[in-house]
Amino acid sequence: MRMPVWISKLALRFGAFALFALLLNALYTQFLFEGDLQRYSPVKSHIDSAFAEADIVYLGESSNTSFNPWTDTLTESIADFMQLHLDAQLSGGAQLKGAPGSRIRAVTHASYHPGLFRQMLNLRGERKPLIVVTVNLRTCGPSAEFSGNEASNQQEALFYSTRPALLTRAYLSLHHYDNRSAAEMERLKRQYWRTRELNQENCQAPFPTTRDWLDNLAASHYELDPKVRNMADAYVKEFAFLLDENSARIKDLKAIVEECEQAGLPLLFHLLPPNYAHAEALFGGPRDPGNLVQYIDRNREFLLEQFENWGVRCIDNSQLGRGVENQSHHYTDQWYPTEHYDAGIRQAIGQSLALALVEKGSDSLYMRPAARNRPNSNIPMPLADTLLNQWRSARGLGLSSLAPMRVLELKEVASASGLEFWNGHYWLVGDNAPYLFEFDTAWRFLARYPLHSKSEMPDSLYPGKSKPDWESLGIRDGQLWILGSGSKPDKRDHFLIWNQGAVQIKGSLTHVYQELFGEFEKRKITNNEGLVFGSGCVLLANRENNQITIMQEAQWDAVLAGKPLQRAQAIEVHLPSLQGQEASLSGLYIDEQERLWFTASVELREESTWDGSIAGSFLGFLEPQVWKQALPKTEDPKGLLHELEVSPTQVWLAQGQPWKMESIVVIGHRAFCVTDSDGGPSEMLEFLIP
Numbered sequence: 001m002r003m004p005v006w007i008s009k010l011a012l013r014f015g016a017f018a019l020f021a022l023l024l025n026a027l028y029t030q031f032l033f034e035g036d037l038q039r040y041s042p043v044k045s046h047i048d049s050a051f052a053e054a055d056i057v058y059l060g061e062s063s064n065t066s067f068n069p070w071t072d073t074l075t076e077s078i079a080d081f082m083q084l085h086l087d088a089q090l091s092g093g094a095q096l097k098g099a100p101g102s103r104i105r106a107v108t109h110a111s112y113h114p115g116l117f118r119q120m121l122n123l124r125g126e127r128k129p130l131i132v133v134t135v136n137l138r139t140c141g142p143s144a145e146f147s148g149n150e151a152s153n154q155q156e157a158l159f160y161s162t163r164p165a166l167l168t169r170a171y172l173s174l175h176h177y178d179n180r181s182a183a184e185m186e187r188l189k190r191q192y193w194r195t196r197e198l199n200q201e202n203c204q205a206p207f208p209t210t211r212d213w214l215d216n217l218a219a220s221h222y223e224l225d226p227k228v229r230n231m232a233d234a235y236v237k238e239f240a241f242l243l244d245e246n247s248a249r250i251k252d253l254k255a256i257v258e259e260c261e262q263a264g265l266p267l268l269f270h271l272l273p274p275n276y277a278h279a280e281a282l283f284g285g286p287r288d289p290g291n292l293v294q295y296i297d298r299n300r301e302f303l304l305e306q307f308e309n310w311g312v313r314c315i316d317n318s319q320l321g322r323g324v325e326n327q328s329h330h331y332t333d334q335w336y337p338t339e340h341y342d343a344g345i346r347q348a349i350g351q352s353l354a355l356a357l358v359e360k361g362s363d364s365l366y367m368r369p370a371a372r373n374r375p376n377s378n379i380p381m382p383l384a385d386t387l388l389n390q391w392r393s394a395r396g397l398g399l400s401s402l403a404p405m406r407v408l409e410l411k412e413v414a415s416a417s418g419l420e421f422w423n424g425h426y427w428l429v430g431d432n433a434p435y436l437f438e439f440d441t442a443w444r445f446l447a448r449y450p451l452h453s454k455s456e457m458p459d460s461l462y463p464g465k466s467k468p469d470w471e472s473l474g475i476r477d478g479q480l481w482i483l484g485s486g487s488k489p490d491k492r493d494h495f496l497i498w499n500q501g502a503v504q505i506k507g508s509l510t511h512v513y514q515e516l517f518g519e520f521e522k523r524k525i526t527n528n529e530g531l532v533f534g535s536g537c538v539l540l541a542n543r544e545n546n547q548i549t550i551m552q553e554a555q556w557d558a559v560l561a562g563k564p565l566q567r568a569q570a571i572e573v574h575l576p577s578l579q580g581q582e583a584s585l586s587g588l589y590i591d592e593q594e595r596l597w598f599t600a601s602v603e604l605r606e607e608s609t610w611d612g613s614i615a616g617s618f619l620g621f622l623e624p625q626v627w628k629q630a631l632p633k634t635e636d637p638k639g640l641l642h643e644l645e646v647s648p649t650q651v652w653l654a655q656g657q658p659w660k661m662e663s664i665v666v667i668g669h670r671a672f673c674v675t676d677s678d679g680g681p682s683e684m685l686e687f688l689i690p
Helices: 005-031 033-040 044-053 078-091 114-123 150-157 165-173 182-195 210-219 226-239 248-263 276-283 293-310 343-355 384-394 510-517 553-560 624-630
Strands: 056-060 104-108 130-135 267-271 313-316 406-414 416-422 425-430 435-439 445-450 470-476 479-484 494-499 502-508 528-534 537-542 547-552 567-573 584-590 596-604 613-622 639-646 650-654 661-667 670-675 681-688
Touching (some): 056 078, 078 104, 114 130, 130 248, 182 210, 226 276, 406 435, 547 553, 547 624, 624 639, 650 681
Parallel strands (some): 130 267, 416 470, 567 639
Antiparallel strands (some): 435 445, 528 537, 670 681
8 A cells, every 4th residue: 555645745854854953963063062061061071071980970069179268278179088088098908888999080060959960860871880969958948949040050951961962952042941030039039938937846946937037137236247147147048947858959869869779870978067156156056046056957867867768878977077166267158158168177078988988997097188288277267257256245235136027106005114915905004194005916996994983083194293103014813913113102002903894903012012122211222113923923023123023922912911021032134234324124024935025224314213315225035944043932031032143045125216115025926015105105116036
């Protein structure tokens, strides 16, 4: 049966086209391909020669060849040191294992990651060398995954293929690769920072998301050198993330394992050491509320667990030099968390890899450079070492600052002094206002409730010095307690218990203040401005001497009833100063983590009962293990004890105008503070906190 004419014509045309394509491919390969390789993928020739010649192929990024220009005289790469150490081991009688031979060839490319190393495997030939893959914790995060350089990297990786050269050129011309723009990558990166919850598993971040953490950094430490702030910002961006099985780099690493298994290629991963020293200097260690290191450690453990599950060997070099003196000096880049090392760490990594490839190796068999060629870690690194001291100081008392995320004017409240969150609403009192004020969770005014009978109510505010000075609110047994400051005998020695829309009880604090502070008639050391109930105790904050007095609730009830004080304890809190004057406590609150939060302000005045100009305010907290040291015990001596002096775990200056913050409530990662405007409308300040 004869073939239809149209089919023969079509076949002829396809054949002619195929022949023409083959001819074009041959011409392109012969005359133009090499130029495109040099232009778009210069590293391909190194990959080809490595797979063709090497017994061990080291796939690395810039960490392989970086060196420290301030301290290094040796410039050998990690792979070079690995070769030197391996040769020393074999010369010393050790036997090779896990590799067909000892000849090492390195493929190094800046900003590369496992996804690109996987594509390099396309160029493997008939040889079956050991594949050593560099794993960088930082490269597994969103900053690297959504890098603006990724399109360029993927363009270069087009040439890591055995497809016809002309087809690769066509893919290049048609942008047939992941060519998302830098702007698109930036959008995806910011989306990741904004939406991924950091408080998971055993990790507790100071903020819910990376975006929140970065926003806080942008608003804090404004007085520091911008280089230090940018450095802190970079460390959060690079390390504040949590790996999981759906992470892009985990999938890439697993694909490398599967491809090597299928091809019969031996495989070895090795983890690089991140700059723990700077991460800890910037954000503290495991006990620090801003602990960033927990994420580095957790991601390291996750990777090691995955490697074990996949049955692939990994040399964990991540802890090299951790905790040693001047560890950070071994890192070339002092302002960004790259894994660029001096010869000391490069040699240590090379040695560890060499030892992993031999039987009965010895760590005493290694190249010993002359003293003049060893990196000198005592040489101060430029800029970072000196300016990091600013950061360390700023994280201490008096220098750290927080800018309020939101400032609302509370037109209905004059001189706000006490704040509580109760029954789903915010409740406020003012020191010269005869009302209790109620606001909803959006800080919309709902109502005000009189604190006196009609016959006792002033027209609006209390006149002059006759105010009862309502300074603090507390919640006990489903009721609101309102306390006067006691700064004047009799007039300011009252308390109210409020519930169900009205004052239920009114009583005197005269005996309480006399028992607690003594010298009752002088009244220069009594100015109670904070109240909180917690751990079965009552805590009062005395503004005049920055003492927090703690007593059991039963003891509180007894003293209220006129009985002698049996047992109480006082903590003296050391606070920062402004314009030469120490801040004074003004509010207390215990959050869900049992941290004791406080507000404190600096009011420049000559007498405690006078209002003066405001220099500024602070907010901060004491960890539970700090303030709970003062919980009264049955074996304590009777009376009021003044034995414990503490400094806050953390304290911040409220950034912006010199606020006079009077009270605080903490809900999750938000702190709400109210200001006393001394007669004008008060304000609510909302802060993002650890």
